[in-house]
Amino acid sequence: MAQSTFPGGGNPFGPGASGGIGNVREEDEAADTLGSSTGPFGGTSYTFGGPSASQPPPAPSSAFPTGGLPDEYNTARRTSVSAESLNPTSEENDNWKPPFHKKTADQLSRLRSAVSSNFLFSALEEEQSSLVLGALVENNIPAKGIKVITQGDAGDYFYVVERGNFDIYVNPSGTIGPGPEGMGKLVTTIGPGGSFGELALMYNAPRAATVISTEGSSTLWRLDRVTFRRILMDSAFQRRRMYETFLGEVPLLNTLAPYERSKIADALEPRRFKSGDTIIREGDPGEDFFLLESGEAEVYKSDAGPNPVKQYKKGDYFGELALLDDKPRAASVVAKGDVKVAVVGKDGFQRLLGPVEGIMRRNDYSKVEETKQV
């Protein structure tokens, strides 16, 4: 019943954890939290990538143009996966704050560079990144020969090496065996700045390797999945609600249903400006609509002299008439200090909700002229 999950693989992670993908059936949403079938996959970018990394990844294109399947492709049934239920509005999360463990500037910069190559971290916003780094907790390994991770066990933590070296062993059976040989083959060693176990940040999959300390007084930093995913969720949740609130205050859009507002919130893209940057230039064709997320900006009009005619602060919006037509901008908006805005263009808006004119027609819209600024 347990088929070889990755036929043809010389990959030590190939043969898979007990069962493997092959034994999961269509009615099974069960193995999710166990993630049993995902065990056969490699474990981390750095470590467990070791031997398999030397093989070129089977890019889908390698199958073309002949159309045949690359040997490596797993043709067995695939198991579903799922992580712990996360719900930002539930009571238990109401006062949740990510744990914070103080670190020196040196430690922080080492951590930052250690995780920089990992795509889960590299796309984080500065605020999220700080929370995540702050949540990493020190994990001292006092002696040689301590198993930090045991192949086949449940995976809950991601690790970064601060001090010491760690050997990575893989047993081709997918699970650690008894006795000294049970760990399988030494595939690589990870030193300071390396990391391992990142799949645990997605869901609970069995560990693909055993990781063991090679010297006394080693130090790791570790981060658990629920903390990581809650930080991501909470910041996304807060940003969405903030955008929806902002959008609710724009008269041009006040006939939008809540779900329409949340669609637009989805389409808003963050953009940053440095002090003195021009966000909108008077006379340019208007294309985008802006929400001021943080910082301040000043409005200038060429016929009003050198002084700003208006200030914008957090929560203000401008350029909304660009959603309506292509008329030139009536004023310039310049960043005063660092500014973060959320932007949606006319095209993006129309793709999601159709023409703004249609939305305006939903009720009498006399306010437009009054609020017209730029």
Added chain:
Amino acid sequence: MAAALKNALAHPIHSNKRNSQYRPPPINEEQKEREKRFVLDFQNKNISACPDTNTSDVKERALGAASKQLRVQDFDLVKTLGTGTFARVWLSRFRGQTSECKSKVFALKILRKVDIIRLKQIEHIRNERNTLAAVAGHPFITTMITSFSDKDSLYMILDYCPGGEVFTYLRRQKKFEPETARFYAAEIVLILEFLHDVKGIAYRDMKPENILLDAEGHVKLVDFGFAKKLLNKETYTLCGTPEYLAPEVIRNSGHGTAVDWWAFGILVYEFLVGQPPFWDKNPMKIYEQICGGKIRYPQSMAPDARDIIAGLCKVNPAQRLGNLTDGSAGVKNHPYFKTIDWDALYHRRKKGPILPEIKHAADTSCFDEYEDAPEKKSVYTSDMAEKYDKEFKDF
């Protein structure tokens, strides 16, 4: 547990029908007969069921309602159709000597409470039952006729799809002919349109393994373990199948029904190519590729197929086909589907491109063989029952 059950049920019918230890009182035999009749009658109209005719029918509206009278002892468990960590699906029929009992078969999904709790799947199981109840009767979705429970387990009686998984045919053929792929894709569009636009439900586990074929070669979507009614709010729990996860699920930035359109794009690609576009031995590399969103197409793929896949697999959900202002109509109106008569498709006027070779209603030759269930390991204790049974009250 299931094996033990099967053995228990191997006795002559009359010996345990009235003495079952599983049967909590009270049983109302009259009501039980009515419920049994309801399940049996479902078979008569099963094949060409259409929701527009169903909704006006009071009897059909009862589809999916929980039964308080039926017991697992009322059924013969004939053969395993599929297994999971806490679920096993059996081909089953009512015990009894009448030709009706013998000829009408069902898929009986049995879920062990203790495993559901151990695997933290309570919420998903509840979502599954309630979603199936809400969508019962759609021509391309497996119909939950009724559900019930006993001390240890939950049960769902589903219509039996003798054709087996689309997955099996796809792997056998390596890839589908363009017209075969288009036919299945179109029927799935109708499913997603119904789930999203009518029911506000995100399915969240689209893949060939979850699409079965009925006797006429039409698709039936099964396994609603991750389906969720969204009420216009985004949701955050990671779930799905690695190769089919949408970027916003991986990034945990909040997701909605748009994840089904992403997975639908992956599905059409896999139909046409034989493997999904994002693949690596290391799952983290799959996720990195997914978030990068770069898809390579074989030269043999038709331009309109490439174009619809590219539209569906936009990393930014705000630009994703199916999630734009025209919703699922945007997908239906895409040139890839220009030859599809949507109304005829919905009313099942033509048979599917692959007709399962089925000799009789209970033929299981399209399903793989499964080993007997392992002996039951853990017990659902009365302490657990006290704590958790309220979670299962919908069954």
